Amino acid sequence: MNIALLGYGKMGKSIEKIALERDHQIVLKVTSETDTFDLSGADVAIDFSLPSVAVKNIKRALDSNVPIISGTTGWLDDYNEVVTYCEQREGSFLYASNFSLGVNLFFELSKKLSQLMSEFKAYHVTMEEIHHTQKLDAPSGTAISLAEAIIANTDYTNWTLKEAKPKEIHIEAKRIENTPGTHEISYHSDIDTISIKHIAHSRAGFALGALIAAEWISDKKGIFTMKDVLNIG
Numbered sequence: 001m002n003i004a005l006l007g008y009g010k011m012g013k014s015i016e017k018i019a020l021e022r023d024h025q026i027v028l029k030v031t032s033e034t035d036t037f038d039l040s041g042a043d044v045a046i047d048f049s050l051p052s053v054a055v056k057n058i059k060r061a062l063d064s065n066v067p068i069i070s071g072t073t074g075w076l077d078d079y080n081e082v083v084t085y086c087e088q089r090e091g092s093f094l095y096a097s098n099f100s101l102g103v104n105l106f107f108e109l110s111k112k113l114s115q116l117m118s119e120f121k122a123y124h125v126t127m128e129e130i131h132h133t134q135k136l137d138a139p140s141g142t143a144i145s146l147a148e149a150i151i152a153n154t155d156y157t158n159w160t161l162k163e164a165k166p167k168e169i170h171i172e173a174k175r176i177e178n179t180p181g182t183h184e185i186s187y188h189s190d191i192d193t194i195s196i197k198h199i200a201h202s203r204a205g206f207a208l209g210a211l212i213a214a215e216w217i218s219d220k221k222g223i224f225t226m227k228d229v230l231n232i233g
């Protein structure tokens with residue numbers, strides 16, 4: 001496949017490495033230095049850029065009739081607008097807050113745990129996410145996905161980075177040098193704590209998942225998630 005990389009930072013470079021190993025070609029690399037670009041030679045576009053430019057990039061790919069995968073986090077207030085834009089153009093679009101197989105399994109594990117724990121009111125849930133110090137958004141997109149799924153399956157109402165009131169999920173966002181991404185969910189009672197944790201050892205899982213999604217979407221039309229790609233959940 002001919003791949004356009006919209007964003008050629010830490011993730012763009014990780015994706016390029018794995019794409020070449022899987023016999024794909026990188027036909028375009030867009031960075032903050034790029035003035036104009038042409039997507040006509042691309043079979044698929046992969047956006048790992050910045051929260052402030054992701055929507056523009058996604059719309060640009062849809063305007064060019066190129067299927068678009070987005071992993072950029074921190075822009076989801078505009079998600080519904082992007083879905084409508086894609087539907088109007090009969091395009092192909094897939095967003096995932098986390099492309100790694102491990103985290104997508106962790107999403108399922110957390111959902112099941114939240115359903116189980118919703119019956120046991122002595123426990124309250126908290127979350128911790130740790131990422132590298134260059135990360136622009138907090139909490140992580142993955143933490144938001146995890147929290148939203150807990151809210152959908154329990155009587156928690158919202159998440160907060162501040163001190164949690166009853167029915168709120170407290171998320172602690174830590175920033176530590178060279179940390180690719182760690183997420184831990186804990187259910188606390190006076191007697192004990194139950195925790196589940198996912199630790200990314202590198203960016204390879206995110207990059208491989210994004211490429212698998214790009215290969216999968218290249219001959220499809222519609223709006224998708226990683227559940228469609230991995231056939232889980």
Ligand SMILES: NC(=O)C1=CN([C@@H]2O[C@H](COP(=O)(O)OP(=O)(O)OC[C@H]3O[C@@H](n4cnc5c(N)ncnc54)[C@H](O)[C@@H]3O)[C@@H](O)[C@H]2O)C=CC1
Nearest residue numbers: 007008009010011031032049053071072073097098099206
């Ligand atoms: N969904 C997932 O599995 C993952 C998502 N992410 C997210 O991906 C995004 C990028 O992460 P990193 O690569 O670590 O960031 P980074 O800061 O290393 O790279 C960002 C890139 O975007 C480029 N850029 C700036 N303006 C642009 C524009 N107008 N169009 C296209 N590119 C532009 C920058 O020049 C840079 O190359 C973040 O939002 C991060 O949260 C990161 C890892 C995994």
Ligand SMILES: O=C(O)C1=N[C@H](C(=O)O)C[C@H](O)C1
Nearest residue numbers: 073097098135140141142181
């Ligand atoms: O910025 C990152 O690095 C990551 N961002 C994603 C997120 O916000 O959840 C996914 C992963 O945790 C790495």
